């Protein structure tokens with residue numbers, strides 16, 4: 079208590095409305111399943127809004143600081159330039175058409191979960207753009223990397239809300255640790271193998287005259303761009319590629335899946351969206367291009383409204399390492415939990431209909447540039463923000479031109495506008511696994 083006296087003093091100035099227990103603080107609230115855990119973040123968020131936006135909660139020990147970030151971000155940022163991203167649209171289009179085909183047997187065949195279709199779409203798109211590898215996970219019943227990613231996020235989320243597991247010394251004695259290490263090793267092996275193959279291919283091409291082969295014409299992957307820069311060691315390259323692959327897969331899949339589920343429940347919004355698609359594409363079957371994406375303004379508003387109400391990353395955390403004066407002084411050593419979910423539901427910024435799905439609000443200017451932060455804000459925001467929007471727009475435009483989305487069979491019509499049940503596993507996901515039905519909009523050539 080003596081060592082933490084400044085932090086304790088700060089917590090007194092920022093009271094919350096939930097009782098803290100000795101030693102474990104508010105961690106006791108996180109017992110129960112993942113849905114209960116997300117409910118606590120929602121409850122604490124609402125209570126915090128009532129206290130003017132800031133309150134304090136004790137969830138145990140200090141957070142990690144990552145000093146390698148700044149130089150790496152500086153090198154990585156140009157690889158996400160618009161010029162590079164526009165080249166990736168062809169990959170998004172190709173992978174979206176695979177998703178479209180995979181979904182064909184689902185048309186008019188009852189309720190199913192969109193999750194696997196979209197998480198494999200984003201994974202294949204990320205692997206091709208980040209690693210330059212065609213993964214074809216969309217065509218397989220499961221993929222070890224995706225399974226490892228799913229397990230590691232679940233285990234990490236569980237550890238995050240149980241501070242008695244923060245100490246590595248304790249955690250290493252538990253079976254969870256072995257599972258985390260197994261997943262981590264699998265994911266690193268995967269990236270290492272890709273890097274090795276790429277290095278070998280580059281060695282073989284060394285000294286050969288430059289040719290306009292197919293490989294030269296396709297867009298360079300992030301991996302190739304990083305290798306060209308020649309500023310990273312192999313381990314650093316692996317770390318960055320792994321981060322991009324992991325950060326870019328489930329996040330975008332969650333966003334696209336929530337959007338599909340919401341559209342299934344709001345047919346009038348889906349109709350408006352279909353009108354826009356008709357305006358941009360007419361009744362042609364041509365593929366989406368990079369030029370179409372900025373023209374899909376209503377689709378963008380729909381995706382943003384979905385990201386507002388159901389942000390795939392509902393909370394982010396920071397650790398204060400220098401006394402920082404805001405409304406009051408945040409003292410060194412205190413943790414800050416930014417509740418993105420609650421910021422997106424604050425009536426002060428969003429009006430009395432903050433809990434209503436209304437994409438039109440994104441056709442108007444926002445009240446404050448930081449009121450909408452699904453990708454965080456400032457220096458440490460999501461580097462893949464535009465990539466994600468372009469990838470999600472491409473897949474949704476492709477699917478919605480072909481399929482009408484409907485709510486699950488047997489769903490209670492009077493409940494369709496009720497909040498979706500959500501759970502926390504680092505990301506926020508739909509408890510019901512994003513279930514919908516689809517039907518063909520037109521009699522397709524194959525039917």
Ligand code: HEM
Nearest residue numbers: 325326329330333390391394452453454459460461462466
């Ligand atoms: C809808 C999809 C996405 C959402 C909601 C999202 C959200 C976020 C958020 C909230 C952060 C900040 C995390 C924090 O501060 O603790 C972040 C960071 C990051 N995201 Fe995304 N993201 C998405 C898609 C992507 C994609 C597609 C990529 C890569 C292709 C990506 C790569 C990254 C990276 C590398 C960081 C770390 C940036 C840094 O620390 O400098 N994300 N993302």
